[in-house]
Structure formats: C-alpha cells, structure tokens
Amino acid sequence: MHKLIFNEWLKLFKKRSFFISYLVMMVVIGGAAYFMKILAGGEKFAMRDFVFLGLSPSGFGALTALLVMISTAGAVSKEFSQGTIKLLLIRAQSRSKILLSKYIVIFLYTVSLMLTSFVVSFIAGSLAFGAGTPSASWLDVGKVALSTLVYIEIFATITFMLGVLTRSTGITVGITMLLIMMKDMTVALLSKYAFTKYLIFTNVDLSIYAGGGSPLPGMTLGFSLAVIAAYMVLFLLLSFVTFKKRDVA
Amino acid sequence: MNEAMNKVATGPVKGAGQVVLQVNGVTKQIGQKKIVDRLSFDIQQGEIVGLLGPNGAGKTTTIRMIVGLIRMSEGDVLIKGESIKRNFAKAISHVGGIIENPEFYPYMTGYDNLKQYQRMTKGITEERIAEVVKLVGLQDAMKKRVKAYSLGMRQRLGIAQALLHNPSILILDEPTNGLDPAGIREMRDYLKRIAREEGIAILVSSHLLTEMELMCSRVIVIQEGKLVTVRTLGESTVTENKTEQVQVMLRVNDAEQAKLRLVRMEEIRVMGMAPERDQITISVRDSYIPRMIDTLRNEGIAIYRIEELKESLEDEFLKWTGGNRSA
Ligand SMILES: Nc1ncnc2c1ncn2[C@@H]1O[C@H](COP(=O)(O)OP(=O)(O)OP(=O)(O)O)[C@@H](O)[C@H]1O
Ligand SMILES: [Mg+2]
Numbered sequence: 122m123h124k125l126i127f128n129e130w131l132k133l134f135k136k137r138s139f140f141i142s143y144l145v146m147m148v149v150i151g152g153a154a155y156f157m158k159i160l161a162g163g164e165k166f167a168m169r170d171f172v173f174l175g176l177s178p179s180g181f182g183a184l185t186a187l188l189v190m191i192s193t194a195g196a197v198s199k200e201f202s203q204g205t206i207k208l209l210l211i212r213a214q215s216r217s218k219i220l221l222s223k224y225i226v227i228f229l230y231t232v233s234l235m236l237t238s239f240v241v242s243f244i245a246g247s248l249a250f251g252a253g254t255p256s257a258s259w260l261d262v263g264k265v266a267l268s269t270l271v272y273i274e275i276f277a278t279i280t281f282m283l284g285v286l287t288r289s290t291g292i293t294v295g296i297t298m299l300l301i302m303m304k305d306m307t308v309a310l311l312s313k314y315a316f317t318k319y320l321i322f323t324n325v326d327l328s329i330y331a332g333g334g335s336p337l338p339g340m341t342l343g344f345s346l347a348v349i350a351a352y353m354v355l356f357l358l359l360s361f362v363t364f365k366k367r368d369v370a
Numbered sequence: 371m372n373e374a375m376n377k378v379a380t381g382p383v384k385g386a387g388q389v390v391l392q393v394n395g396v397t398k399q400i401g402q403k404k405i406v407d408r409l410s411f412d413i414q415q416g417e418i419v420g421l422l423g424p425n426g427a428g429k430t431t432t433i434r435m436i437v438g439l440i441r442m443s444e445g446d447v448l449i450k451g452e453s454i455k456r457n458f459a460k461a462i463s464h465v466g467g468i469i470e471n472p473e474f475y476p477y478m479t480g481y482d483n484l485k486q487y488q489r490m491t492k493g494i495t496e497e498r499i500a501e502v503v504k505l506v507g508l509q510d511a512m513k514k515r516v517k518a519y520s521l522g523m524r525q526r527l528g529i530a531q532a533l534l535h536n537p538s539i540l541i542l543d544e545p546t547n548g549l550d551p552a553g554i555r556e557m558r559d560y561l562k563r564i565a566r567e568e569g570i571a572i573l574v575s576s577h578l579l580t581e582m583e584l585m586c587s588r589v590i591v592i593q594e595g596k597l598v599t600v601r602t603l604g605e606s607t608v609t610e611n612k613t614e615q616v617q618v619m620l621r622v623n624d625a626e627q628a629k630l631r632l633v634r635m636e637e638i639r640v641m642g643m644a645p646e647r648d649q650i651t652i653s654v655r656d657s658y659i660p661r662m663i664d665t666l667r668n669e670g671i672a673i674y675r676i677e678e679l680k681e682s683l684e685d686e687f688l689k690w691t692g693g694n695r696s697a
Contacts, residue, residue: 124489124490125489127489128489128490131478131482131486132475132486135475135477135478135482136477137477203475203476204470204471204473205473205474205475207439207467207469207470207473208467208469208472208473208474208487210438210439211437211438211439211462211467212462212487212490212491213459213460213462213463213490213491213492213535215458215459368434368439368440368441369434369439369440370434370439370440
C-alpha cells in the first residue's frame with residue numbers, strides 16, 4: 122500500500138506545476154504581510170494573529186482549499202483523459218486500494234500545504250510585525266487549523282467524488298467552484314427551514330464553534346461532526362463503489 | 371467445433387500445449403445489444419494468436435473483458451486457471467497488456483513511468499527493468515520525458531511495461547495502430563522474438579488480415595461479437611490432396627494455340643484467358659499437371675510460367691466476415 126501511495130505522490134510531485142502551488146502560497150502570504158505592514162501602518166498586529174489568519178478558512182485557508190481542489194479534481198479524471206487508467210488498472214492491485222491511495226495522497230498534500238502556510242505566515246508575520254501582543258492564543262491557532270483541515274477535506278472529498286463520477290477535470294472544477302460560491306447563500310436562504318442544519322454546507326466551518334457561536338441556533342460541535350461523518354461516508358461509498366464497478370472503455 | 375480447433379499444434383516452443391488463456395462463453399450486453407456474444411477460445415503457451423474482425427466486431431470489448439477493464443455480462447475468463455472475475459489480482463499477474471494506444475504520464479520520463487508499474491507488482495527488480503528496456507531498445511530514451519517520445523517509442527515502452535512482471539501472456543489491442551510500415555515491421559519482429567525467447571503466448575487484435583498472416587500461427591475471426599471461424603495459418607493453404615482441383619495460370623508463347631489444345635483435354639477446364647499477356651487460366655487436378663505439360667511441349671508450345679492461383683486469405687476473410695463490411 123505504501124508503494125501505491127508513493128506512486129500517487131510522484132504523480133503530483135513530478136509535475137512542473139507542483140512547486141507552483143507552494144510558490145503561490147509563499148508569494149501571496151508574504152505579499153499580504155508586506156502590504157498589511159505598510160498600509161495598516163500604526164495599527165498593532167502580532168505575528169500569531171497573522172498565523173491565525175494564514176490558517177483560517179476565511180483567511181488564506183481559502184487559498185489552500187483552492188489549490189487542493191485543483192489537484193483533487195484531476196486525481197482520477199486525468200487518468201481517464203490521459204488514458205493511463207488502462208495501464209493502471211491491469212496490475213495485480215485492487216481498484217479500491219488504488220483509489221484509496223489517491224485519497225490518502227490528497228490528504229497528505231493538504232497537510233503539506235497547510236504546514237507551508239504555517240511556516241510562511243510564521244516567518245512573514247515575525248518579520249513584519251514581531252511577537253507583539255496577539256489576541257489569539259496558540260490553542261486558538263491550533264483549533265482554527267484543525268477546522269480548516271476539516272473544511273478542506275470535506276470539499277476535497279466532494280471534488281474527489283465528482284472526479285470519479287464525471288471523469289472530467291473541467292466539469293469537476295466547475296461544479297466544485299459553484300458549490301463553494303453558493304454554499305453561504307444557500308444556507309442563508311434556507312436558514313428558516315429545520316432541515317437546513319442537516320445540509321453539509323451548514324456544517325463545513327467548525328471554526329464558528331471555536332468563537333463560541335454556532336452556524337444556526339441550537340447546533341453543537343458534536344452534531345456537526347456527526348453530520349460531517351455521515352456525509353463523508355456517503356461520498357466515499359459512492360466514489361469507491363462507482364470506481365470499482367465502472368467499465369473502463 | 372472449438373475443441374478440435376484448439377488442438378492445433380503450435381510448433382516446438384517450451385511448455386507448448388499448456389493452455390494459458392481460456393475464454394469461456396463470454397458475453398457483453400449493453401442495453402438490448404450483445405456486443406460480444408458467447409465467445410469462447412483457448413490460447414496455449416508460446417502461440418501468437420490474432421483476434422481478427424472488421425471495425426466494430428467487438429475486439430476491443432473482448433480484450434477489455436479479458437483484462438478486467440470491463441465486466442462481462444456472462445461467462446468467465448481463466449488465465450492459468452485463475453478466474454479474472456473471482457481472483458482478479460492472481461489472474462492479472464500473468465497478463466501483460468497494451469489496450470489500444472499505450473498511454474503514459476507524459477510529464478514523467480520513460481524510466482519513471484516504468485518505476486510506477488514496478489512498484490505496483492511484487493518482485494520486479496532493477497535488473498528486470500534494464501532487461502526489458504534493452505529488449506525494446508529504449509536505453510537511450512529512458513531519461514527523456516514521454517512527452518518527447520515518438521509513437522513508435524511509446525509503443526515500445528508499452529511493450530516494456532507489459533513485459534516487466536514476466537507475464538505468461540501478452541494481450542495487445544491493435545499494437546501497430548498508427549505506426550509506419552517500418553514501425554509495424556519492427557513491432558512484429560519484437561513480438562515474434564518475445565514469443566520465442568520468453569516462451570509466452572500473445573493475443574493480438576487487428577482488423578488487418580495481412581498483418582496477422584505475417585506473425586500469427588492462428589487467427590480467431592469474430593464478427594458482430596460472434597465467433598466466425600478459427601484458422602491455423604501457414605500450412606492450411608498447402609494443397610495436400612493430389613486429386614484436388616487447383617487453378618493454375620500458364621504463361622506461354624501463344625495463348626490462343628495453347629487454348630485450342632487444352633480445351634480438347636477433358637481433364638482440363640479453361641477458366642479464362644488474357645491473350646495480350648499470353649496468359650491462360652485453367653482448372654485441373656494436381657496429379658494431371660505433368661501430363662498437361664508434356665502435351666503442350668509436344669505441340670511445340672513454350673511454357674514460361676506455371677503459377678497456382680490461390681484464393682488469398684484476404685478473400686477468405688472477406689467471405690467470412692461478409693464482404694465489404696470491413697474497410
Ligand atoms: N459502451 C458502449 N455502449 C454501446 N455500444 C458500445 C459500447 N462500447 C462499444 N460499443 C459497440 O460495440 C461494438 C464493438 O466495439 P469494439 O470497440 O469492441 O469493436 P472493435 O472490434 O474493437 O472495432 P475497431 O476495429 O474499430 O477497433 C461497436 O459497434 C460499438 O459501437
Ligand atoms: Mg478496437
């Protein structure tokens with residue numbers, strides 16, 4: 122299994138575009154620190170707050186999410202469009218294992234991008250603002266990082282499933298972007314209905330709970346985790362069953 | 371009928387006679403249409419067998435079912451006795467395949483691509499990679515990205531990939547598709563050499579009979595998903611029966627005169643004549659030919675050529691598959 126995972130990692134790594142996502146991350150976060158320093162001038166801003174921003178889903182976490190989506194969309198569909206799927210599936214390996222190794226690599230890739238944004242925002246924040254008197258504790262930073270990871274994994278799983286179902290990178294990216302853009306609006310429009318709290322979109326941002334709030338009145342962290350788990354199982358089941366049964370023509 | 375055909379000898383190859391691939395009543399139904407319909411055949415070790423049929427006959431579908439890329443609606447495929455349905459990993463480990471064009475990760479080098487497949491199967495050593503690379507003559511291209519490969523090079527990398535895990539059977543769908551005549555010939559030579567040196571069976575699909583004739587010991591002809599005939603190539607066209615009627619073309623110094631003499635012989639039927647080329651075509655029993663020659667010589671007719679006119683396999687193929695349906 123670890124060899125399959127290594128294979129999938131190399132498929133990402135050997136692409137010229139691989140380093141570009143890390144580069145984009147560095148440039149955007151570094152640039153943001155620079156502009157915040159010269160524009161916000163007198164305002165006090167601390168390194169740790171900048172790290173918090175770097176990891177939160179409403180901050181640069183959104184950029185990480187975007188980069189992960191783009192890679193995820195192609196993970197399965199590119200094998201089909203390149204035709205490499207035919208040589209991939211005639212090995213002495215089960216289709217489930219092959220798909221699982223792709224899914225694991227997406228997780229590893231997400232973690233690596235988040236580590237990068239942590240390191241970059243730590244360094245850029247230190248250079249630009251110094252330690253200062255941050256309003257966020259390291260625990261807050263940890264919590265927000267974890268909720269971003271969950272947020273990204275939910276969307277990555279949806280993207281992954283769409284890639285398996287549609288076999289088209291373009292359609293997958295399109296639908297995912299549409300979902301990300303529409304999610305807040307959908308939740309807002311439907312908030313008066315009771316079923317809304319069972320929608321996956323209502324539950325994706327766990328960082329709301331860290332601030333003591335909730336996405337909709339009456340929802341708890343435990344409830345959201347249960348809903349997320351149910352959806353994830355559903356999405357993965359759909360992906361694996363489809364991939365296993367699919368005729369590769 | 372099939373059983374008799376499967377017993378055809380395949381020449382002195384190590385382990386010959388052992389059945390490597392068994393296709394048992396395989397059917398693929400999509401909607402109401404049976405794309406492949408209860409197809410059965412066997413392939414033995416060391417044999418090169420052609421799967422022949424006009425466009426849309428179901429060759430690709432059959433091959434994809436054999437390697438488990440698509441499911442069969444009915445029937446089963448056994449590779450060295452292992453079912454591809456029930457024991458996929460075990461069965462497929464004996465198979466090397468190229469399905470239509472071999473496609474690789476274009477941004478990786480040839481070597482990186484082979485390493486991908488090495489990691490997917492247990493027990494493939496670096497030496498084995500070097501060995502197959504040498505066999506297909508790609509040593510100098512291993513560090514190049516596949517993007518920069520010509521089609522011929524990709525086909526060869528395809529063969530290398532298929533051979534990595536020492537399979538017992540190679541399954542290739544239209545391996546010469548898109549290659550130029552030199553490339554086709556090269557591919558054919560590789561395949562023959564592999565069958566001989568590695569002693570493995572090869573199943574190749576094609577819609578070109580002429581190509582099959584040059585490398586296969588047997589062809590399985592299918593049409594509209596059904597088995598039409600299984601033919602052993604080579605010996606089958608030799609006339610064994612001395613009493614059989616054959617068609618021969620004669621070139622003589624005077625076709626008119628020859629004709630006048632020949633029509634008087636009741637053993638001979640004149641089929642046609644081309645006086646401008648001094649040719650005459652007759653139908654005659656094999657054993658009667660020496661006598662006919664003597665007769666013509668005694669008449670003072672000079673004979674320049676005697677050629678048997680064989681119905682070409684191509685004609686036969688068209689007959690099997692219903693004439694102009696191919697092309
Ligand atoms: N998924 C599908 N749904 C419906 N019909 C299909 C499907 N796949 C193949 N067919 C039909 O099945 C028939 C056999 O197709 P197949 O590709 O196996 O033929 P082939 O012998 O490989 O032809 P060619 O020489 O053109 O490669 C064709 O008529 C094709 O249109
Ligand atoms: Mg085909």
